Amino acid sequence: MAFSSGSTGGPMANINVTPLVDVMLVLLIIFMMTAPILSYPIDIDLPQRSLNPPPTTVEPPPPIRLRVDASGQVFWNDSPTPLSALRNMMETEVQRDVNNQPTLEIDVNEDADYGILAKVLASAKNAQMIKIGFVKK
Structure with missing residues (x-):
């Protein structure tokens, strides 16, 4: 007897989980198909492999320390x-030696306006500066 449990003769109290598993598998497939669509590509300029690397004996120029204080003044x-x-x-520094640029070390006060930092970074990008770093205190 399919609906009786043992010798008691009463109905079985088991839950049929097959429909639940079917629904979960369909939802899993839907999420797996839509997840790659939700990612946004970010363009990054990665360094390329060079067969003839530049000589490393060149002394790098001293870094440029750029500081933005809380009032928005740039130093x-x-x-x-x-x-x-x-x-x-920045363009003057880049034109001295395009292949051996100084590092731009940016130190920003935590209370500084983000718009000032955005203008500094835009200036660095427009001046073709490649080596940009942030100083953390």
């Missing part, structure tokens, strides 16, 4: 600099 190697002059100064 180029500890001297106050207007934001409008940054791009020209």
Whole structure:
């Protein structure tokens, strides 16, 4: 007898989980198909392998220390600099030696306006600066 349990003769109290498993498998397939669509690609310029690497005996230039304080004032190697002059100064540094650029070390106060940092980074990008780092204190 399919509906009796042992010798008691009463109905079985087991739950049929087959429909539940079927629904879960369908949901799993739906989520697996939609998950790759939700990712957004980010363009990154990765370094390419070179068969002839540049000589490493060249001494790197001293880094440029760029500091943004809480009031939004920008300091180029500890001297106050207007934001409008940054791009020209960066372009001058890049043009000295395009293959051996100085590292731009940016130190930003945590209370500084993000718009100032965005303008500094835009100036660095427009000046073709490659080596940009952030200083954490």
